[in-house]
Amino acid sequence: MRAPAATTHQSTRSTTHGPWCNQTRHLHQRGEKNKRIQTVRTLPPTVQSSHPPPMPMPSASLRLAVIGAGAAGLAAARELRREGHAPVVFERAAAVGGTWLYAPPAASSDPLGAAATHSSLYASLRTNLPRETMGFLDFPFAAEAPGSADPRRFPGHEEVLRYLEAFARLFDLLRLVRFETEVLRVRREDRGGWAVTSRKLGDKGSGEEEVYDAVVVCNGHYTEPRIAVIPGVDAWPGKQMHSHNYRVPEPFLDQVVIIIGASASAVDISRDIASTAKEVHIADRSAPVRTCEKQPGNNNLWLHSMIDRAEEDGSVVFQDGSTIKADVIMHCTGYLYDFPFLGDDSTITVDDNRIDPLYKHVFPPEVAPQLSFIGLPWKVIPFPLFELQSKWVARVLSGRIMLPSKEEMMEDVKAFYSKLEARGWPKRYTHNFSNYQFEYDDWLAEQCSHIPIEEWRKQMYNFNGINKAVRPESYRDEWDDDHLVAEANEYFKKYL
CATH class of the missing domain: 3.50.50.60 (FAD/NAD(P)-binding domain)
Structure with missing residues (x-):
């Protein structure tokens, strides 16, 4: 499999759609001297478009701390480096993979707690999404890809780990990762930047403190039991x-x-x-x-x-x-969002599994864009969402996309909460994307001048949900969407 170039979709037109985009600022290039001007757009939620504007070149390279080397952390590291940044990835385990890195629970583990075991995998686990939907947008999770050893459409967890390892190798991400290193504290510096204190596992000291321009949190949410x-x-x-x-x-x-x-x-x-x-x-x-x-x-x-x-x-x-x-x-009651390394200066709270406040589930308005979170939404196709969130964060940090003002971001958060309350959704479902993940994905894609999520991928995801309801015991081995499988495999040819 070859490493693809970053995919963008360029046009002179731009509109925005969905409840995700009340106000958004972009930096555009105009004129022969490419002077930067700032524009503010307020657009109705019904406008549809797949024509994002061209992106200017990044304006700054930053030293960034990425916490976690699971799928979200790997996606973030790749996109940050593509933007010319210098990410350092902190990972507690000895390998990449995050929740897909199988490990037996430690003998002393609290059976009701997270203890020292990060992964929640059980030995027989197979994916509950078809592999065609799961992969990063330019790196197919295809049975025909080099290194694949489980050709099933719903493979075992080992195959997902092999895929993530291949992704990390192809994009040369392993050298960015500090393995067996846990982050103890993250705090804001008075003079700017964020102080990250980390320590090698097994060390008894207080850890090493380093200052970074920004921190991207990718520590997952399948570790702290509810x-x-x-x-x-x-x-x-x-x-x-x-x-x-x-x-x-x-x-x-x-x-x-x-x-x-x-x-x-x-x-x-x-x-x-x-x-x-x-x-x-x-x-x-x-x-x-x-x-x-x-x-x-x-x-x-x-x-x-x-x-x-x-x-x-x-x-x-x-x-x-x-x-x-x-x-x-x-x-089997799910998990709690947990960020033990963050203090009050992160400006967020976690209450009944709502991380508050977060603009578009990524940026705390008070400290944006120096602190961001990748991978919080659930009931989604995770890897493509991680990738699009990472592209957005990377381009905001490099100055190619500007966020709204702090006040505007807070208003957007409040408006989103009001919509949830009107629907009767409890607070713990704040980051449940079951009803609007693709609307969110497409909004992110437009912000980043990236092509939208493929229609076959959306249809396949929805079909899988129906098939699971009809065949709860056998949906992983029986299906009726071979036409979508054929379309996906044809699409993958340009990457394989």
């Missing part, structure tokens, strides 16, 4: 754990296991554990109260409403009144 509140569970004698620390089903042989949650990981893990457990009971908060149903095709798998309480005798009572004696309660 735990369900269960009345009486403190006196319940069984074992509790979070799916973050689940790896293989064998330890649950002949046990009765309750799984809390109905996410993709909860569905997969329940089927995985059912292969060895005596019984598996899924407690789904969204299920009707009187739900108590055996699941089709599984002799030992039941769906219930949420747990009502746990008892000292080992029994667990569901909201429908049914009771079982359980050995294990596993919380």
Whole structure:
């Protein structure tokens, strides 16, 4: 696979669409002397366009700290360097990959906590998105690509890691990464810049402090477990754990296991554990109260409403009144955003999983663009979104794109919150993009003068959601969108 040049789409016309773009400033080049002028555009949300303006050349090279070398951190490092910046990537693990770097939980790990284990992968995990949709926009995640060893359309996690490793090698990113190095503190300097204190794993000292022009946070959000509140569970004698620390089903042989949650990981893990457990009971908060149903095709798998309480005798009572004696309660209840290295001077707070305030889920208005976040949205196709966010951040930092004023960014954040409240969405869904990820992607693409997300990719993602609902047990191996697969493979030829 060859390294592609950065893709842009140039035109003399520019419009903006969607709720993401109330006010945006660009630096344009005009006239023979390429004098820079600043324009402000306020545009209606219904205007559609795929004709972004040409981009001027970057005006400055900055020394930047990137926290994390998972998919988001690698995307950020590549785009920052493409803009002429000098990124330094801090990574706790000994290799790239982030959450895709499989590791057994440490023997001393808290089964309900993150402890020292970063990855949340379990051994049997396969992607829940087709590989054609998953790849970076100019680096296809194709079965035909060099280094591929799992040609399945929904491959195992090892294949995703191989893909990220190949991406890092091709774009010469490994030399930018300080492996086995954790970031302890990030703070604003009075004289400008950000002081980053880091330490090699195993060192006992207070760490080394360096000053950077800006910090890009890419530490992921699948590490700090969210735990369900269960009345009486403190006196319940069984074992509790979070799916973050689940790896293989064998330890649950002949046990009765309750799984809390109905996410993709909860569905997969329940089927995985059912292969060895005596019984598996899924407690789904969204299920009707009187739900108590055996699941089709599984002799030992039941769906219930949420747990009502746990008892000292080992029994667990569901909201429908049914009771079982359980050995294990596993919380497949998601994760919390966590930035332990940031202090109050980052100007953000995390409240019920809302990171507040963030302009377009990336920039805290008070300190933008010197602090930014890549990869916070969920219910998305992650890698393309990481790439587009990274392009935007890189070009803002180099002066090719100007952000609105602090006041305008805050107004945009407030308007977004008002829309969520009008829809009845809880605060914890602030960064849930299930309804508008492509609108957001296309807005980012226009800011960066990049072609929009391909239509086949959007259609394939939507089709996969329908197929998963129709074939929950077999969607990874049965599908009816071969015409989209053919279109994707034709598109990939220019990169392979």
